[in-house]
Amino acid sequence: MKANPTLFTGPGAPLALTSAALFGASTPMAKGLLGAGVSPWLLAGLLYLGSGIGLAVLQLVRRAGRARPSEAVLARADWGWMALVALTGGVAGPLLLMFGLAVTPASSASLLLNLEGLATMAIAWVVFRENVDRRLLIGAAAILGGAMLLAWQGAAAPVGWGAALIGGACLAWGIDNNLTRKISASDPTQIAMVKGLAAGAVNLLIALALGARLPAPVLTVAAGGVGFLGYGVSLVLFVLALRFLGAARTGAYFSTAPFVGALLAMLLFGEPATWRLFLAAALMAVGVWLHLAERHDHEHVHEPMEHEHAHVHDAHHQHVHGPGDPPGEPHVHRHRHGRLAHAHAHYPDLHHRHGHAS
Numbered sequence: 529m530k531a532n533p534t535l536f537t538g539p540g541a542p543l544a545l546t547s548a549a550l551f552g553a554s555t556p557m558a559k560g561l562l563g564a565g566v567s568p569w570l571l572a573g574l575l576y577l578g579s580g581i582g583l584a585v586l587q588l589v590r591r592a593g594r595a596r597p598s599e600a601v602l603a604r605a606d607w608g609w610m611a612l613v614a615l616t617g618g619v620a621g622p623l624l625l626m627f628g629l630a631v632t633p634a635s636s637a638s639l640l641l642n643l644e645g646l647a648t649m650a651i652a653w654v655v656f657r658e659n660v661d662r663r664l665l666i667g668a669a670a671i672l673g674g675a676m677l678l679a680w681q682g683a684a685a686p687v688g689w690g691a692a693l694i695g696g697a698c699l700a701w702g703i704d705n706n707l708t709r710k711i712s713a714s715d716p717t718q719i720a721m722v723k724g725l726a727a728g729a730v731n732l733l734i735a736l737a738l739g740a741r742l743p744a745p746v747l748t749v750a751a752g753g754v755g756f757l758g759y760g761v762s763l764v765l766f767v768l769a770l771r772f773l774g775a776a777r778t779g780a781y782f783s784t785a786p787f788v789g790a791l792l793a794m795l796l797f798g799e800p801a802t803w804r805l806f807l808a809a810a811l812m813a814v815g816v817w818l819h820l821a822e823r824h825d826h827e828h829v830h831e832p833m834e835h836e837h838a839h840v841h842d843a844h845h846q847h848v849h850g851p852g853d854p855p856g857e858p859h860v861h862r863h864r865h866g867r868l869a870h871a872h873a874h875y876p877d878l879h880h881r882h883g884h885a886s
Contacts, residue, residue: 540772541820544781547765552788554758555641556796558626559634561751568626570740571751573732576618578752579760580724587717602718606711610722613711617704618727621697622759628693634793639786639805640694642671642812647702648779656706658776667818671783674811677804702779708767709775716767720760728755780819783812832867 554575561571602610629637646668652658711719742748769778787809793799 552785574751575755577728578755582756624697632690643698645783652776670815
């Protein structure tokens with residue numbers, strides 16, 4: 529493992545950072561909708577339903593303008609993972625967040641969402657064995673320190689219920705992110721659309737069954753718009769980033785989302801810029817920088833594998849096409865990788881999920 533002060537310039541970084549900005553902006557917007565009288569459970573449903581419907585329209589438009597598919601559709605084996613993704617990230621995560629937001633200042637809630645990146649990284653390292661070194665661990669500790677500083681409410685109540693609920697949402701999304709990694713080779717718009725429609729419908733039906741009422745049309749449309757950008761488009765970009773970075777590093781880049789949310793909360797709601805907020809932001813900024821400045825380069829072996837995803841004929845895709853395979857690049861078809869040994873800078877993307885010597 530080598531450290532290099534030059535940031536990694538692959539496509540995963542801008543994809544993850546844009547995803548983070550969209551999601552970060554959605555947090556104070558959701559806080560505003562809660563303040564307008566929308567119930568937490570109903571809002572969770574409207575956000576994801578807006579995401580699913582918006583992406584469904586986008587999917588129809590995209591397919592109408594293309595002669596051939598640009599992404600691999602979800603395979604039969606992927607649907608079990610997809611159901612778990614919808615349950616953890618689409619139902620449990622937003623529901624816990626909405627209840628937490630109801631009793632937590634938007635700026636503090638936005639920065640507490642850095643815990644999602646830590647949960648994602650911890651699960652990726654412990655369960656899925658993505659590689660980690662001292663730099664990444666120190667960065668994670670800095671982010672956790674900032675989040676705990678925001679959650680602390682004095683010796684009598686060290687962690688408020690709002691912070692605990694937001695922490696639970698982050699854990700649910702950390703599980704979701706790692707499960708999504710399993711299906712990230714498939715069409716990201718389809719993944720986000722299915723998740724949005726399923727999770728939105730479940731949360732909305734439960735909320736209505738418990739007595740919630742739809743808000744005014746303007747608030748309903750506003751919630752759908754926030755969900756489309758902050759949950760739908762953001763998730764599409766996040767899945768694309770997973771392909772290039774793996775779950776742990778995408779989670780680290782995504783940890784920039786709360787900074788966007790905290791800034792908007794101060795601008796929109798006039799929330800005070802306290803010393804605790806700035807100190808927490810500084811700790812988190814150090815942690816994020818340590819992750820962004822990482823460089824991973826070593827001799828590694830690609831074992832034979834077969835899969836389907838959008839690709840071009842780069843160093844990892846030197847295969848021969850059959851008569852039925854699509855022309856042009858990028859294209860989608862099932863292809864086989866032979867054994868390959870080489871060295872270059874890389875992250876645990878679709879083709880670099882190998883083990884490391886301890």
